[in-house]
Amino acid sequence: xxxxxxxxxxxxxxxxxxxxxxxxxxxxxxxxxxxxxxxxxxxxxxxxxxxxxxxxxxxxxxxxxxxxxxxxxxxxxxxxxxxxxxxxxxxxxxxxxxxxxxxxxxxxxxxxxxxxxxxxxxxxxxxxxxxxxxxxxxxxxxxxxxxxxxxxxxxxxxxxxxxxxxxxxxxxxxxxxxxxxxxxxxxxxxxxxxxxxxxxxxxxxxxxxxxxxxxxxxxxxxxxxxxxxxxxxxxxxxxxxxxxxxx
Amino acid sequence: xxxxxxxxxxxxxxxxxxxxxxxxxxxxxxxxxxxxxxxxxxxxxxxxxxxxxxxxxxxxxxxxxxxxxxxxxxxxxxxxxxxxxxxxxxxxxxxxxxxxxxxxxxxxxxxxxxxxxxxxxxxxxxxxxxxxxxxxxxxxxxxxxxxxxxxxxxxxxxxxxxxxxxxxxxxxxxxxxxxxxxxxxxxxxxxxxxxxxxxxxxxxxxxxxxxxxxxxxxxxxxxx
Numbered sequence: 001x002x003x004x005x006x007x008x009x010x011x012x013x014x015x016x017x018x019x020x021x022x023x024x025x026x027x028x029x030x031x032x033x034x035x036x037x038x039x040x041x042x043x044x045x046x047x048x049x050x051x052x053x054x055x056x057x058x059x060x061x062x063x064x065x066x067x068x069x070x071x072x073x074x075x076x077x078x079x080x081x082x083x084x085x086x087x088x089x090x091x092x093x094x095x096x097x098x099x100x101x102x103x104x105x106x107x108x109x110x111x112x113x114x115x116x117x118x119x120x121x122x123x124x125x126x127x128x129x130x131x132x133x134x135x136x137x138x139x140x141x142x143x144x145x146x147x148x149x150x151x152x153x154x155x156x157x158x159x160x161x162x163x164x165x166x167x168x169x170x171x172x173x174x175x176x177x178x179x180x181x182x183x184x185x186x187x188x189x190x191x192x193x194x195x196x197x198x199x200x201x202x203x204x205x206x207x208x209x210x211x212x213x214x215x216x217x218x219x220x221x222x223x224x225x226x227x228x229x230x231x232x233x234x235x236x237x238x239x240x241x242x243x244x245x246x247x
Numbered sequence: 248x249x250x251x252x253x254x255x256x257x258x259x260x261x262x263x264x265x266x267x268x269x270x271x272x273x274x275x276x277x278x279x280x281x282x283x284x285x286x287x288x289x290x291x292x293x294x295x296x297x298x299x300x301x302x303x304x305x306x307x308x309x310x311x312x313x314x315x316x317x318x319x320x321x322x323x324x325x326x327x328x329x330x331x332x333x334x335x336x337x338x339x340x341x342x343x344x345x346x347x348x349x350x351x352x353x354x355x356x357x358x359x360x361x362x363x364x365x366x367x368x369x370x371x372x373x374x375x376x377x378x379x380x381x382x383x384x385x386x387x388x389x390x391x392x393x394x395x396x397x398x399x400x401x402x403x404x405x406x407x408x409x410x411x412x413x414x415x416x417x418x419x420x421x422x423x424x425x426x427x428x429x430x431x432x433x434x435x436x437x438x439x440x441x442x443x444x445x446x447x448x449x450x451x452x453x454x455x456x457x458x459x460x461x462x463x464x465x466x467x468x469x470x471x
């Protein structure tokens with residue numbers, strides 16, 4: 001990743017787009033002068049990309065996909081479709097700076113269930129994490145967005161279906177591709193915002209003057225096809241709350 | 248009267264109280280023989296500064312037979328400093344790198360912990376802070392113990408790694424993040440360690456004073 005970032009910087013672009021914390025981190029290490037606009041970063045202050053959300057004070061700014069209230073909501077959704085839920089595995093890319101903000105937010109709301117933080121970095125670790133929650137019984141999954149989880153989405157969704165695990169994903173991408181349900185920002189909104197920032201930078205604006213934007217809108221998407229496949233009846237109250245239902 | 252006396256008629260508690268009576272609170276040492284492997288030994292003295300050689304008999308009693316070979320004589324550069332509420336700041340030279348290793352530790356609540364549980368340690372490692380639990384008897388280095396942490400009505404289960412030679416287990420970074428976050432305002436932490444081979448080890452660590460201990464470790468970490 002770092003070599004690719006260095007190669008990109010060597011092309012001397014006017015601006016760089018960083019997708020996710022891991023990529024943005026590699027870009028940050030490659031340049032402190034070329035403007036970088038990020039999307040899909042949970043906590044840019046925690047990751048060290050900016051010193052302050054309002055005035056980033058660096059060559060980096062962008063669009064976060066996370067707010068701490070998401071932790072409670074992800075857990076609530078899981079509990080709503082799994083009344084006997086006892087063990088919750090958080091599948092997340094431990095090498096990504098976005099992991100800890102998600103973990104802290106979910107941990108803060110984790111009353112009445114046992115959390116099993118499953119930091120993963122490859123397919124083998126993902127399988128191991130899922131097997132662990134299956135063995136623990138009455139388990140459910142929360143999957144946070146990252147390059148590792150996205151690249152292994154078929155494995156995660158397939159394993160969840162195989163073991164009839166209740167799973168909620170913090171990115172709509174997973175629900176669209178067969179995951180049970182998702183709660184998170186609309187990625188297209190983030191990219192639209194990034195395009196706007198890139199346009200401003202190309203017209204002379206400095207990233208240091210462009211505030212980091214936090215998400216204000218979250219979508220709940222439920223994949224009824226998957227729910228039926230695993231024999232799960234989604235409560236009508238949850239369906240009524242959904243922004244999108246895949247049938 | 249000590250806090251143990253009312254429980255002496257109960258065999259299980261009496262065993263714990265003997266431990267407490269013999270070894271008092273605790274003294275933690277970083278064991279140079281095991282690289283950065285921490286050894287937390289129960290000790291009679293609550294004093295600070297460098298651990299003198301005449302404390303060796305207490306350490307002998309605290310460790311199981313055969314363990315003493317792992318524990319070399321204290322070195323002059325190894326030191327402990329008392330912090331608030333029973334926390335100790337430990338400094339020891341790492342024989343491999345020659346660099347100073349820094350940690351803060353706390354012994355367990357003896358009345359509510361198994362004798363095999365020796366305490367909690369936060370250690371500075373490469374600029375990051377690691378969370379370890381220290382045991383009296385070593386676990387198999389190949390085991391992957393499951394650690395359940397209970398606090399404030401919450402329960403978290405982690406898979407830990409055994410640090411050779413086996414008397415401490417290291418938890419993943421997210422557990423260490425809790426120590427530097429949510430736990431700073433908590434009063435106590437309950438720990439269950441299950442390696443699947445031996446009896447589960449239960450422990451309780453009082454977290455009062457963790458905030459200042461953590462700050463002291465952060466400062467020490469930045470200067471080593």
